[in-house]
Amino acid sequence: MIEATLCFPLRDLESGTEVLLIEKRRGLGEGWYNGPGGKLETGETPRECAVRETREEVGLEVDPRDLEKAAELTFLLDGAIHTFCHVYRTTQFAGEPRESPEARPEWVDVDDVPYEQMWEDDQLWLPHVLAGETVAGEFQFEGGKPLDEAAFVDHDIERGVSFDGAARANE
Numbered sequence: 001m002i003e004a005t006l007c008f009p010l011r012d013l014e015s016g017t018e019v020l021l022i023e024k025r026r027g028l029g030e031g032w033y034n035g036p037g038g039k040l041e042t043g044e045t046p047r048e049c050a051v052r053e054t055r056e057e058v059g060l061e062v063d064p065r066d067l068e069k070a071a072e073l074t075f076l077l078d079g080a081i082h083t084f085c086h087v088y089r090t091t092q093f094a095g096e097p098r099e100s101p102e103a104r105p106e107w108v109d110v111d112d113v114p115y116e117q118m119w120e121d122d123q124l125w126l127p128h129v130l131a132g133e134t135v136a137g138e139f140q141f142e143g144g145k146p147l148d149e150a151a152f153v154d155h156d157i158e159r160g161v162s163f164d165g166a167a168r169a170n171e
């Protein structure tokens with residue numbers, strides 16, 4: 001099983017709230033929009049991973065204490081867990097987004113997210129994350145690897161879940 005993270009930086013403008021998305025340039029989900037994120041390295045906590053991936057992919061500095069846990073997503077492929085993903089949002093960050101070999105960053109209005117150019121499951125959970133809610137979701141794909149060519153067949157979503165238990169403070 002792959003353990004991964006996604007981080008959604010948010011900023012308030014007079015025109016509304018914007019989220020920093022990336023257009024992924026290589027690897028899983030290439031060509032699609034997503035948040036900065038990726039797989040945990042050995043010995044790394046999910047928060048540390050989200051901080052590192054946000055720095056590496058778009059050049060923003062985030063303090064792990066400013067990351068708010070927003071979702072836990074389980075992606076199943078042909079009945080087995082393929083990826084478990086920790087999702088964070090933050091309104092606190094330093095620096096200006098810059099391009100990297102992995103990603104092209106783009107601020108988009110939260111009401112204008114390009115769901116048709118994203119993973120099919122994103123439209124089911126990301127609106128809640130962007131609205132400040134918490135989500136636990138399970139998403140089933142079928143048809144063999146790679147995951148981004150498999151068919152999305154079923155899902156189960158719980159909203160308003162708590163991730164704040166003391167034992168989970170580092171997640």
Ligand SMILES: CNc1ncnc2c1ncn2[C@@H]1O[C@H](COP(=O)(O)OP(=O)(O)OP(=O)(O)O)[C@@H](O)[C@H]1O
Pocket residue numbers: 004005006026027028029034036037038039075083085119121122147
């Ligand atoms: C199935 N539906 C999905 N919906 C939304 N997001 C999804 C996702 N499935 C995977 N993700 C995310 O996609 C990133 C890939 O991780 P990432 O390490 O960049 O993968 P990639 O294969 O490019 O590997 P390397 O760059 O070699 O590490 C990682 O944040 C992961 O949480």
